[in-house]
Amino acid sequence: RRRTIQAQEHLLMTNQPPSLPHPASSIRARMPLVIMLLFGIAACDRNPATDPAPNHEAAATPTNRIAIPHPVRRNLGIEFARVEVRSIESTLRVPGHFELLPNARRDHPAPLEGTVEILVSELDPVAPGTPLFRLAGPEWFELEDRIDKTITRLDSLNPIREASRRQKESLTERVSLWQERLNQLKRLQEAEGGNTTAVSQARVIVDEARNEIAELMKEDARLDADESMLKTELTSLLERRDRILGIGPCSQDDELGLLVCSAVEGVVEKIVATPGTHVAEGDAILSIIQPDRVRVRGRMLQSDLPLVSEGLSARISAPNAASDQTLPSMPATIRLSPIADPDGRTIDLLVTPERVEPWARPGVSVSLEVILEGGRLELAIPERAIVANGGVPMVFRRNPSDPDQAIRIDADLGRSDGRWIEILSGVGEGDQIVVAGQDQLLLATGGERPATGHFHADGTFHAEDH
Structure with missing residues (x-):
């Protein structure tokens, strides 16, 4: 076959027919070539139906959506942060920490x-x-016993006082009766020379009744003094018991x-x-x-005093960016401490959050972001959420209607403060943005190297459908 091809090439190059050998020798020379051609044709025609057909199927078009079920999020370490309304340019950050309120x-x-x-x-x-x-x-039981005895003594005065009152009424009536009789005897004595002995006896009876009334009045005075003393003592004992119980009142009694x-x-x-x-x-x-009764104490340089005034709005945020997606910030209003530190040239900012998130605990360090006057609020996301695709910034937004899906969008960005960056379109307040694991998502959605496929539960990406 090679000789035939060479002969054809020679013919094309010289444009002249080659010299022909003797017919017999020509036939003998061509026999091996014919046999080779026959075996070559047979070999080419063997099982034509089993030859693999070339795969001309076009590659699948990359998509901007990728499934991220829980196993994938866990194994790839995918984390989210929410889109927040922030002041990017006019923000003063002050370090601080949570502390308990004085009455907490x-x-x-x-x-x-x-x-x-x-x-x-x-x-x-x-x-x-x-x-x-x-x-x-013994002191508690003695206190209770003294209270009971004092109350008993006070209660015992009432019958005595009642008996004295009745006796005084009786003696008063007796005095009145004998006084009237004495007056009558005196008139008879003056008119007819009455019995002097009867007058003297009536006078004695009246005087004795009056003396008894005087003694009863003294007894009443003594009872009043005893009652006043017992009431004072009972008041003191009850105040002591109330003071003791006021430390921690219990609804149930305890005999122990x-x-x-x-x-x-x-x-x-x-x-x-x-x-x-x-x-x-x-x-x-x-x-x-009470751990939920907290405030933030921040320490600001005195040189920043011209920028800060009482009542400015502020935001309490976790200091490390890695926690932003799980530790939401809290709005607040600042108050300046009336006393500054002359040695450290600082002044404290006291901030009570409008709402208290679960992560707010005494001693937790925070970043106090004071929104200065004239600051403009805009939608912002953490800068670490940005991923570059051939020089084009992109972010991955969690699908609000399907939490197990992420959507790749071109990031229309604005100003930045080093941690947060303004985003002008494509997201809304409260949307969740991927801040960790977005490189794998970019690869899966056809970023720098277009790819299609799916994630396995172990976090690996498979470029072909099963």
Whole structure:
């Protein structure tokens, strides 16, 4: 076959027929070529139906949507942040931390002497009426006994006073009766020379009745003094008991001692007293805090005072960008501390959030973003949400109607403050934007290297459909 091809090439090049050999020798020379051609044709025609047909199917067109079910989000580490309304250019960031409000902590000292029994543990949540501790000792029972005895003595004065009143009424009537008889005897004595002895006896009876009335009046005065003293003593005892019970009123009585309960909802911060030990009145037992009653204390340079005034709006945010998607910010209004620090040349900003998010706890560091006067609010996203596709910035928005799907959109960006950047279109306030794992999503949606396929549950991307 090669010789035939070479002969044809020679003929084309020279445009002359090649010299022909002798017929017999020509036939013998061509026999191997004919056999080779026959075997070649047979080989080419063998099982033509089994030859694989070329795949002329066109590649699938990349899409801007990609499925991100929960296993994919977990294995790829996909995280989201919400689109927020922020002031990008006119914002002053001040470091700070959460602290408890002054009235958010309640210390519980021992209201009287006794042996303490702790009924809660540290970090236990408590509600109003939750028993905190019990004090067992004679002082509480003695106080209750004195109150009961004082009340009994006060009650015993009433029958005595009533008997005295009746006796005085009787004596008063007797005095009135004998006084009238005495007057009659005196008139008879003056008119007819009456019996002097009868007059003298009537006068004695009247004087004795009057003396008895005077003694009863003295007894009433003594009863009034005793009643006043007992009332004063009872008032003091009741005030002491109310003061003790006011530390932690309980709805149930306790025969083993004084039961102290929580008056507020909160968390047991720390327990100072050792269970089973003897404590004196006033010794610290435990403290309760209300962790949701917090404010932010920020420390600002005094050089920024011309920019900041009382009542400016602010935003309390988590300081590290990695937590923005799970720690939402809180709006607030700032107040300037009346006292500055001359040594550090700083001044404190005191900010109480309008709402308290679950992550706000005493001691948590925050970034206090003060919106200066003249600042304009705009939609913004974290800068780390931006991914470049051939120089074109893009973001991935979580589909609001399908949380298991992400949509790639071209990012129409504006100004930036280094952490947040203004986005002019394509998203709305509250939309969720991917801030981690977007590189894999860009590859899956046909970014720099167009690709189609799906994610496996282990986070790997498969470029072909099964």
